[in-house]
Amino acid sequence: MDAKVIRRLEEIVGKEKVLTSIENRIAYSYDATPALAGLPDAIVIPETPEHVSQILKLANEEKFIVVPRGSGTGLSGGSVPSSNSIVLLMNRWRKILEIDKENLTALVEPGVITAQLHQEVEKYGLFYPPDPGSMTISTIGGNVAENAGGLRGLKYGVTKNYVLGLEVVLPTGEIINIGGKNVKDVAGYNLKDVLIGSEGTLGVFTKILLKLIPKPQSSRTLLAFFNSIKEAGKTVADIIASHITPATLEFLDNTTIRCVEDYARLGLPTNAGALLLIEVDGHPAQVEEESEKIEKICVKNGATDYKIAKSENEALKLKTARRSAFAALARVKPTTILEDATVPRSFVPEMVEKIQEIANKHQIIIGNFGHAGDGNLHPTALTDERDKEEMKKVEMAFEEIFDYAIKLGGTITGEHGVGLAKKKFLEKQFAEPAIEFMRNIKRVLDPNGILNTGKIFELKPRCEGRLPSSREQIEKYANLWT
Amino acid sequence: MKDLKIPSDLIVQCMHCGMCLPVCPTYNLNFLEKSSPRGRIRLIKEVEDGALPITDDFIDEMYFCLDCQACQTVCPAGVKYGKLVESARIKIFELGFDRQALVKKMIFRIVFASKFVFKMIARFVKLYQKSISKFIRKIKIDRVLPEKLIRVEELAPKISDKFSDEILPEILKPNGEAKYKVGFLTGCFMNVMYSEINIDSVEVLLENMCEVYIPRNQACCGSVMAHYGDIKIAKELAKKNIIEFSKYKLDAIVVNSAGCGAFMKEYGELFKDEKDESLREKAENISEITKDINEFLYEIGFKKPNAELDLKVTYHDACHLAHTQKITSQPREIIKSIPGVKFVELNESTWCCGSAGIYNILRYEDSMKILDRKIKNILETNAEIVLTANPGCHAQIEYGLKKAGVNMKVMHPISLLNIAYKMMKNLDKDLVESYNEILRNRD
Ligand SMILES: Cc1cc2nc3c(=O)[nH]c(=O)nc-3n(C[C@H](O)[C@H](O)[C@H](O)COP(=O)(O)OP(=O)(O)OC[C@H]3O[C@@H](n4cnc5c(N)ncnc54)[C@H](O)[C@@H]3O)c2cc1C
Ligand code: SF4
Ligand code: SF4
Numbered sequence: 001m002d003a004k005v006i007r008r009l010e011e012i013v014g015k016e017k018v019l020t021s022i023e024n025r026i027a028y029s030y031d032a033t034p035a036l037a038g039l040p041d042a043i044v045i046p047e048t049p050e051h052v053s054q055i056l057k058l059a060n061e062e063k064f065i066v067v068p069r070g071s072g073t074g075l076s077g078g079s080v081p082s083s084n085s086i087v088l089l090m091n092r093w094r095k096i097l098e099i100d101k102e103n104l105t106a107l108v109e110p111g112v113i114t115a116q117l118h119q120e121v122e123k124y125g126l127f128y129p130p131d132p133g134s135m136t137i138s139t140i141g142g143n144v145a146e147n148a149g150g151l152r153g154l155k156y157g158v159t160k161n162y163v164l165g166l167e168v169v170l171p172t173g174e175i176i177n178i179g180g181k182n183v184k185d186v187a188g189y190n191l192k193d194v195l196i197g198s199e200g201t202l203g204v205f206t207k208i209l210l211k212l213i214p215k216p217q218s219s220r221t222l223l224a225f226f227n228s229i230k231e232a233g234k235t236v237a238d239i240i241a242s243h244i245t246p247a248t249l250e251f252l253d254n255t256t257i258r259c260v261e262d263y264a265r266l267g268l269p270t271n272a273g274a275l276l277l278i279e280v281d282g283h284p285a286q287v288e289e290e291s292e293k294i295e296k297i298c299v300k301n302g303a304t305d306y307k308i309a310k311s312e313n314e315a316l317k318l319k320t321a322r323r324s325a326f327a328a329l330a331r332v333k334p335t336t337i338l339e340d341a342t343v344p345r346s347f348v349p350e351m352v353e354k355i356q357e358i359a360n361k362h363q364i365i366i367g368n369f370g371h372a373g374d375g376n377l378h379p380t381a382l383t384d385e386r387d388k389e390e391m392k393k394v395e396m397a398f399e400e401i402f403d404y405a406i407k408l409g410g411t412i413t414g415e416h417g418v419g420l421a422k423k424k425f426l427e428k429q430f431a432e433p434a435i436e437f438m439r440n441i442k443r444v445l446d447p448n449g450i451l452n453t454g455k456i457f458e459l460k461p462r463c464e465g466r467l468p469s470s471r472e473q474i475e476k477y478a479n480l481w482t
Numbered sequence: 483m484k485d486l487k488i489p490s491d492l493i494v495q496c497m498h499c500g501m502c503l504p505v506c507p508t509y510n511l512n513f514l515e516k517s518s519p520r521g522r523i524r525l526i527k528e529v530e531d532g533a534l535p536i537t538d539d540f541i542d543e544m545y546f547c548l549d550c551q552a553c554q555t556v557c558p559a560g561v562k563y564g565k566l567v568e569s570a571r572i573k574i575f576e577l578g579f580d581r582q583a584l585v586k587k588m589i590f591r592i593v594f595a596s597k598f599v600f601k602m603i604a605r606f607v608k609l610y611q612k613s614i615s616k617f618i619r620k621i622k623i624d625r626v627l628p629e630k631l632i633r634v635e636e637l638a639p640k641i642s643d644k645f646s647d648e649i650l651p652e653i654l655k656p657n658g659e660a661k662y663k664v665g666f667l668t669g670c671f672m673n674v675m676y677s678e679i680n681i682d683s684v685e686v687l688l689e690n691m692c693e694v695y696i697p698r699n700q701a702c703c704g705s706v707m708a709h710y711g712d713i714k715i716a717k718e719l720a721k722k723n724i725i726e727f728s729k730y731k732l733d734a735i736v737v738n739s740a741g742c743g744a745f746m747k748e749y750g751e752l753f754k755d756e757k758d759e760s761l762r763e764k765a766e767n768i769s770e771i772t773k774d775i776n777e778f779l780y781e782i783g784f785k786k787p788n789a790e791l792d793l794k795v796t797y798h799d800a801c802h803l804a805h806t807q808k809i810t811s812q813p814r815e816i817i818k819s820i821p822g823v824k825f826v827e828l829n830e831s832t833w834c835c836g837s838a839g840i841y842n843i844l845r846y847e848d849s850m851k852i853l854d855r856k857i858k859n860i861l862e863t864n865a866e867i868v869l870t871a872n873p874g875c876h877a878q879i880e881y882g883l884k885k886a887g888v889n890m891k892v893m894h895p896i897s898l899l900n901i902a903y904k905m906m907k908n909l910d911k912d913l914v915e916s917y918n919e920i921l922r923n924r925d
Contacts, residue, residue: 019514021539022534022537023516023525023534023537023539023540023543024514024515024516026516026524026525026528026533026534027514027515027516027518027521027524027525028515029524030498030524031498032497032498032499032500034497034498071500071503072498072500072515073499073500091513092513113504134499134500134501136501136504137500137501137503137504262560263558263560324501324558326499326558327497327499327501327557327558327559328558328559330495330497330499330558330559330560331495331558331559331560334491334494334495335494335497336497336559384494385494386494
């Protein structure tokens with residue numbers, strides 16, 4: 001990037017808000033995704049939506065890529081810089097602008113930390129349910145861009161269920177407002193849903209209006225241990241089938257239990273084959289009734305031990321430990337590659353078994369845990385990126401895992417997004433016309449391809465005439481394109 | 483020259499999840515990734531890989547870090563961040579990249595390394611505090627003195643009238659049959675600035691039936707030097723202590739300053755490649771038996787005082803106690819065991835106060851921003867006394883409270899315990915008086 005562009009960026013935001021030192025560039029070359037990195041040419045810290053707008057206009061003029069970034073906890077490489085790019089740092093926009101107690105909404109800046117929003121709204125007896133494992137550091141902007149889920153997804157849904165309105169700077173620099181405080185609103189296309197989960201490729205969020213709900217009156221956190229994952233899986237299925245919807249229904253396999261115990265020292269039995277972390281919430285009487293039912297189901301399915309958190313503090317500890325499962329697995333081996341395969345929830349036991357089988361076949365360690373209640377699994381390979389041979393095996397194993405998930409009607413990502421990490425799997429899940437639909441949206445909104453281009457899919461393929469509609473046809477056409 | 487490679491195993495353990503960012507005081511000052519644990523680890527990695535030379539900015543980042551190790555406590559992946567930043571500093575120091583190295587070396591090797599010089603300087607400072615200070619101010623020389631020097635003067639707490647190692651004999655026996663034989667580290671700062679804390683500590687140990695050994699020739703523990711990268715002098719001092727303390731057969735070495743205790747627990751590691759087998763073994767043994775005083779008393783089932791102290795207190799976790807030694811509940815248990823004492827938990831109690839060795843002198847501005855946050859939290863507790871178990875934190879918080887114009891006392895938990903013991907026996911007039919003084923300060 002030439003000095004002229006840097007100077008123009010400095011004119012927009014001020015000299016000290018454009019960082020070009022090699023140390024700063026290195027510090028923004030990665031996010032939480034393993035083995036992915038890229039050096040940006042500069043880091044720019046905008047302070048107003050107008051700054052963002054001007055930066056994007058300049059990018060269209062000078063043809064460089066703009067990569068929005070929250071806290072960089074993303075797990076698909078969404079904020080990893082491409083070449084010829086700048087990082088647009090949004091993590092300092094930390095104001096909660098309004099908490100509307102009458103309409104139950106919160107208007108926030110995109111850099112607000114998820115857990116901080118929780119704390120603030122809970123002071124008013126309100127509740128913002130999405131709680132990704134990274135919530136102590138992830139930003140709301142990043143959550144919206146990835147449509148983040150969390151431990152409470154089963155009962156309360158994911159980020160998109162709570163976004164009411166957005167102020168967005170489009171790739172060409174226009175600032176638009178969509179949505180609002182209306183509970184019902186069907187004016188025009190449902191643009192919100194296109195932008196939520198767009199992984200920073202279709203617009204930069206500068207304000208976010210969120211829906212809040214009343215805080216559940218009470219809750220209870222339970223732990224059940226099993227000899228095998230199969231029994232745990234059966235328990236999950238039975239709980240759902242008995243029409244109880246816990247707020248949280250998470251499972252951990254033996255490898256994960258051991259790592260979590262090593263980190264959190266909670267006194268978990270490290271020889272248990274699997275554990276379920278279950279939280280029920282709501283009216284105290286209902287909580288009472290549901291936890292009793294759950295206990296019975298656990299016992300029936302061979303639970304070896306069953307525990308109820310004695311205090312709020314203990315419950316919090318358990319949930320925190322679960323949230324750190326991913327990072328705790330890093331204790332075993334240097335590199336930890338976490339995946340995000342998701343299947344319709346009745347297939348959870350089958351998928352878990354298959355993952356173990358694949359790991360055994362390739363002789364690699366895969367720890368497994370996840371949001372059992374909603375079918376979102378996180379098979380996590382424990383490896384060493386310096387060991388090229390093993391890395392190859394890991395890649396092959398994940399390929400098979402995704403194939404199997406898709407075969408079961410699942411998806412290649414339940415919450416982390418496609419980003420850079422899963423680009424190559426996207427076409428396994430979608431037929432070419434569906435991907436071309438996405439590409440068309442991107443092309444129309446971002447004709448110069450300046451906003452986080454290179455993530456989710458390649459822009460390239462655009463064949464004339466009739467589109468092939470299945471994977472087989474595409475392969476047949478493949479030669480024509482090259 | 484010794485191989486200065488930073489072990490790559492330590493570096494790759496970090497999976498850049500970012501869970502450590504919210505607890506890092508420096509990241510929370512500027513919200514820049516390079517000033518976060520994750521960013522610093524990445525910079526260290528690039529330096530090790532040869533992709534980044536040791537730049538000024540890199541050095542600055544390594545010393546901007548407080549080495550508070552809060553990031554290490556929350557890291558689910560078990561990254562040994564403290565080891566990483568310390569080895570990076572050793573590298574900077576030994577390769578001669580640190581511009582302040584000469585000054586630091588002088589301070590470390592001349593002032594700290596010799597007890598004699600340290601005490602001589604302390605005596606001079608004492609004299610200065612008593613008379614010259616006023617004189618200088620009167621004739622207004624302070625206007626021309628360098629700013630940093632003035633600050634050192636302000637930051638330094640009052641030097642005690644008598645140094646503890648000059649009051650305490652080498653061996654002290656409890657009143658009755660001794661149950662434990664313990665060594666006691668008088669330290670450098672504790673010895674000259676908080677001499678009374680050392681005396682309280684020894685008295686409390688005696689009260690708990692310990693025979694106390696205070697080796698005459700003990701040295702400074704070496705922690706400050708090690709944290710700034712001067713590992714050579716740190717090792718020399720450690721060796722001296724290892725030899726001195728190994729002269730007695732001790733059940734424990736009791737330390738009342740968090741930073742010193744943390745470092746003595748690392749002596750074994752420091753000498754793990756030592757060729758002299760007996761020294762290596764001794765070092766290991768010292769590490770094993772070193773205990774923080776709160777930890778030790780808790781373990782031996784300390785004597786519960788039964789005199790009531792009508793006080794509202796709070797507790798600040800010293801980084802090297804909470805994050806390095808993982809001691810958080812013991813001091814609280816000790817404080818809560820004193821009848822009548824109302825304990826108020828301090829918000830963000832494990833957040834660094836900004837003292838961090840000599841950080842508050844070398845990086846005054848940053849240190850003060852961090853201190854302000856601490857003082858704000860302390861004031862919110864409405865306590866009468868802030869308890870903390872490290873001389874650095876003690877002085878820093880005292881300074882912060884003074885700056886804020888608040889009349890709140892800072893104390894070591896063990897001093898409070900000693901007051902309770904004394905009240906029980908209605909013995910020591912001074913201590914009882916200091917308690918009464920607190921009560922008088924109430925409106
Ligand atoms: C330990 C750990 C646990 C996790 N657990 C979960 C989990 O349970 N559920 C889950 O869903 N995810 C989880 N994640 C993934 C990650 O935390 C989420 O994707 C999160 O939403 C990312 O937020 P961020 O602020 O860090 O965004 P970043 O990583 O900085 O960015 C993510 C994407 O958002 C874009 N972006 C950021 N800000 C904006 C903005 N203002 N406007 C437009 N685009 C923007 C970026 O360009 C990028 O594409 C976890 C990650 C870790 C490390
Ligand atoms: S140091 Fe630990 S908490 Fe911080 S990014 Fe690395 S692995 Fe995560
Ligand atoms: S040691 Fe303290 S200041 Fe240094 S990176 Fe860790 S948390 Fe931040």
